[in-house]
Amino acid sequence: MPVFQLPNEILFPDPDFAEPDGLLAVGGDLSPERLIAAYQQGIFPWYSEGEPLLWWSPAPRLILIPKEFHLPKRLARTLRKKIFTITMDTDFCGVISSCAETRIRSGAGTWITDEMQNAYTRLHELGYAHSVECRQDGRLVGGLYGICLDRVFFGESMFAQVSDASKVALTALIAQCLQKDIQIIDCQMTTAHLLRFGAREVSGATFRQYLKKWAGDTSTQKKWRPVKRKGER
Numbered sequence: 548m549p550v551f552q553l554p555n556e557i558l559f560p561d562p563d564f565a566e567p568d569g570l571l572a573v574g575g576d577l578s579p580e581r582l583i584a585a586y587q588q589g590i591f592p593w594y595s596e597g598e599p600l601l602w603w604s605p606a607p608r609l610i611l612i613p614k615e616f617h618l619p620k621r622l623a624r625t626l627r628k629k630i631f632t633i634t635m636d637t638d639f640c641g642v643i644s645s646c647a648e649t650r651i652r653s654g655a656g657t658w659i660t661d662e663m664q665n666a667y668t669r670l671h672e673l674g675y676a677h678s679v680e681c682r683q684d685g686r687l688v689g690g691l692y693g694i695c696l697d698r699v700f701f702g703e704s705m706f707a708q709v710s711d712a713s714k715v716a717l718t719a720l721i722a723q724c725l726q727k728d729i730q731i732i733d734c735q736m737t738t739a740h741l742l743r744f745g746a747r748e749v750s751g752a753t754f755r756q757y758l759k760k761w762a763g764d765t766s767t768q769k770k771w772r773p774v775k776r777k778g779e780r
Contacts, residue, residue: 553602557581559590562604562751569605576600577666579673586694586701587762589755591735593658606751609734609741613724617745625711626718631688633719634680635771639671640664642678642690646704659704667703670694674767679716679723681707689713691720693732697764699757700724701733717744722774730761 551560553575565571571590575581577600585591585602594601625631647659670676675696681689689712691705700720707713724732734741737748749757 557584559585559588559602562589562606562755565604565606565751569603570601571604572602573599575602577662579666579670579675582666582670582694583675583696583765586696587758587765589733589751589758591701591703592663594660595658596660604751605736606754607737607748608751608754609737609746609748610754610757611732611734611741611744611746613721613729613732615745615747616718616721617743618718619743622711622714622718625715630683631712631715632682632685633715633773634682635719635723635773636671636677638680638687638690639676639678639692640668641687642680642692642706643667643704645687645690645708646692646706649706649708650704667692667694674769675765677768677771679719679771681712681716681719683709683712689716691716695729695768696762697766698728698730698761699733700729700731702735719773723771726774731757 550570551572553572557580560572562571577592590602590604592600593603643659643664647657650657667676676692676694678692679690680687688709689707691702691713693700693702705713705716734746
């Protein structure tokens with residue numbers, strides 16, 4: 548199938564036309580309007596420095612339903628020790644830059660270019676993108692970020708500088724989703740790590756049906772605050 552060149556107008560081809568690896572289109576820009584339109588259709592940008600702007604819609608799609616989240620016993624013990632403090636939307640720039648730096652240091656490379664960081668920080672400022680920060684002794688040691696439209700959270704990336712930090716951030720995200728009635732978390736690509744937490748694959752058609760049902764409202768949101776666990780003040 549051909550890879551589509553995006554026009555200046557904010558239009559995307561049907562995700563059914565994506566290549567087997569999920570590549571759908573090239574070009575366009577990272578304006579808030581185009582990004583929101585893309586996510587509503589299950590499309591997201593993913594490219595490396597020096598490459599053209601590439602848009603993807605992989606199928607099958609990995610999703611995590613908050614009510615189906617599996618909390619491993621070892622992680623539950625870590626939570627009970629309360630060695631981490633969770634904040635939300637207090638250091639979005641720190642989280643997204645740490646996600647990029649952690650991947651670069653590991654030698655994996657990153658799609659979180661300066662251009663991408665600027666674009667998602669703008670979405671955060673507008674109330675669409677959110678971050679979960681995991682701190683130890685006041686220092687940012689883990690976290691994640693993504694976009695929330697209506698009742699769908701589109702996870703983008705996470706990082707950990709100490710053991711379990713990103714996992715603790717994920718449990719805080721789950722609590723937030725349950726409180727806000729967020730129905731699905733889009734994990735994009737399938738990984739064994741996320742499967743262990745209860746994530747599962749759905750077809751591209753099923754995923755887009757979920758988006759039509761739960762991602763229609765593009766109203767901006769207030770800053771998130773952590774959900775307190777029982778016994779916390």
